[in-house]
Amino acid sequence: MEDDRKATDNREDQTTFASDGREVNAALVQFPFDRMTAQRFRQTFPRARWSDRLRAWTVPGKTARRRIDRWLAQEAARTDSFAEERGRDAYAFEPILSPYLEVDDDGFRIRTPYSRTVVEELRQIAFARWDSNHRVWRVPFASYEDLQHRWETIEKAARRNEPEERRRRAEARRGTEEELISKRRAAERRRRRLPVPHDHLPPLLWPVATSAYGIVVITEITGELVNPVEVRDLYPDLDDEHVWCHWRMATHDELIHTWPAKSAAGKDERVRGWWQPTIEELREARRSARSRERRQSGVAPAGEQ
Numbered sequence: 001m002e003d004d005r006k007a008t009d010n011r012e013d014q015t016t017f018a019s020d021g022r023e024v025n026a027a028l029v030q031f032p033f034d035r036m037t038a039q040r041f042r043q044t045f046p047r048a049r050w051s052d053r054l055r056a057w058t059v060p061g062k063t064a065r066r067r068i069d070r071w072l073a074q075e076a077a078r079t080d081s082f083a084e085e086r087g088r089d090a091y092a093f094e095p096i097l098s099p100y101l102e103v104d105d106d107g108f109r110i111r112t113p114y115s116r117t118v119v120e121e122l123r124q125i126a127f128a129r130w131d132s133n134h135r136v137w138r139v140p141f142a143s144y145e146d147l148q149h150r151w152e153t154i155e156k157a158a159r160r161n162e163p164e165e166r167r168r169r170a171e172a173r174r175g176t177e178e179e180l181i182s183k184r185r186a187a188e189r190r191r192r193r194l195p196v197p198h199d200h201l202p203p204l205l206w207p208v209a210t211s212a213y214g215i216v217v218i219t220e221i222t223g224e225l226v227n228p229v230e231v232r233d234l235y236p237d238l239d240d241e242h243v244w245c246h247w248r249m250a251t252h253d254e255l256i257h258t259w260p261a262k263s264a265a266g267k268d269e270r271v272r273g274w275w276q277p278t279i280e281e282l283r284e285a286r287r288s289a290r291s292r293e294r295r296q297s298g299v300a301p302a303g304e305q
Contacts, residue, residue, distance in 0.1 A: 025060065025061060025062045025064070026058050026059060026060045026061070026064055027058075027059050027061075027064035027065040027068055028051075028054060028056040028057065028058060028059075029041075029048075029056060029057045029059060029068045029072070030055065030056045030057070031072070031075070032127055032129055033129060034123065034124075034125065034126050034127050034128055034129070035123045035124055036124065036126055037075065037126065037127075040075070041057070041071070044067075044071050045057070045059050045067070045068075045071075047059070047060055047061075048060075052290075083141075083142035084140065084141045084142045085141075086142075087107075087140070087141030087142050087143065087144035087145070088141045088144075090144050090145060090148075091103070091141065091144050094148075096147070096148065096151055098151070098155055100112045100154075100155060100158050101151075106138065106140070107138060107139055107140040107141050107143075108138070108139040108140075108141075108144070108147065109131075109134070109136045109137070109138060110122065110136060110137040110138075110139065110154070111135070111136045111137075112154070112157075112158035112161070113158055113161040113162055113163070114161065115157040115158060115160070115161040117153065117154075117157035118154050118157050118158055118161075121150045121153055121154050121157075122137050122139070122150075122154070124146075124150065125139055125143050125146045125147055125150065126142075126143050126146060127139070127140050127142065127143055128143065128147075181233060184233070184234060185234060188231070188234055189213065192246055192247055192248065193222075193244050193245065193246055193247070194210060194212060194213065194216075194218070194244070194245050194246075194247050194273065194274075195226040195231070195235050195238055195242040195243070195244060195245075195273065196218075196221070196242060196243060196244075196245050196272075196273055196274060197241055197242055197272055197273070198241050198242065198243045199241065200272055201221055201243075201245075202218045202245070202274045203218070204218055204219065204220070204221070205217060205218070205219065206218075206254075206258070207250040207254050207255055207258045207277065207282075207285075208274045208275065208276065208277070209265065209274065209275050209276070209277040209281055210247075210273060210274050211270055211273055211274075212234075212235070212273070213247065214285060214288075215250050215255065215277050215281060215282070215285040216247040216248065216249060216250060217247060217248050217249070217250045217254065218245050218246070218247050218274075219245075219246050219247060219248055220245060220246040221243065221245045222243065222244045222245060222246065223243055223244075224243060224244045225240075225242070225243055225244075226238060226242040226243060226244055228240065228242070235273075237271050237273065249289070249292070250285065250289060251289060251293070252286055252289040252290050252293055255282055255285050255286045255289055256286065258277065258282060259276075260276070260277060260278050260279040260281075260282050261275070261276040261277060261278050263278070264278055265278075
């Protein structure tokens with residue numbers, strides 16, 4: 001955090017430019033990512049915006065630099081100077097013994113098979129970060145207590161996603177109804193179609209959240225009526241008044257420019273099958289889209305296994 005404060009104390013970071021070229025008063029701030037810190041930052045600076053180009057947060061306002069420095073000082077105070085020593089002592093007294101965890105001078109290195117559960121758990125740990133060069137998660141000694149609380153879930157998910165364990169489950173599912181439904185869902189996803197109410201059609205070429213496929217962009221309303229009997233197991237809320245539409249995945253740029261809903265979708269909207277996404281849903285989709293696009297371009301995604 002101290003290095004980040006030094007990086008943002010530069011007065012050249014006090015001014016940035018709007019998308020139309022107009023100069024505005026603003027300040028930049030960078031800090032090691034963890035979800036809880038980011039949430040506190042967004043609560044303190046609701047008008048802040050992340051810049052992929054600058055790899056930093058932009059906070060508008062003439063007093064932005066002063067407010068940022070005050071917030072950084074408060075964050076530094078959250079982790080007292082003895083936290084790392086306590087973490088080292090706690091590990092020495094009650095170590096986590098696991099093939100997925102190693103220790104070095106900087107803290108803990110965690111390497112597991114990919115698991116969404118593992119990623120979500122580690123993102124909740126203060127100052128945990130993904131090291132894309134070594135393809136491991138790094139957690140400082142100061143966060144050992146939090147790591148301990150989450151380790152049972154992390155290790156269980158990691159073991160479940162070992163190749164041998166996945167093969168064993170696949171063998172057990174072979175020929176069962178569960179396997180047939182799984183294959184049908186995969187085939188349906190490849191068709192890139194979605195049933196929508198004929199009297200509540202989603203907007204074209206704009207990201208919308210869906211129950212079945214997350215946030216997608218509707219590219220076409222075909223007008224073809226859906227036969228609910230044929231796809232009832234895939235879309236349980238259908239009736240005779242649905243038509244098919246086609247969709248594609250939303251790009252990171254489209255998600256960045258999507259205006260979020262003020263509140264979460266209600267029951268009627270979820271039964272309908274699509275709704276305007278909230279900021280939380282957009283943030284998760286942006287993270288996935290950014291990683292997906294980096295993989296497609298051959299760049300190693302940051303913060304993901």
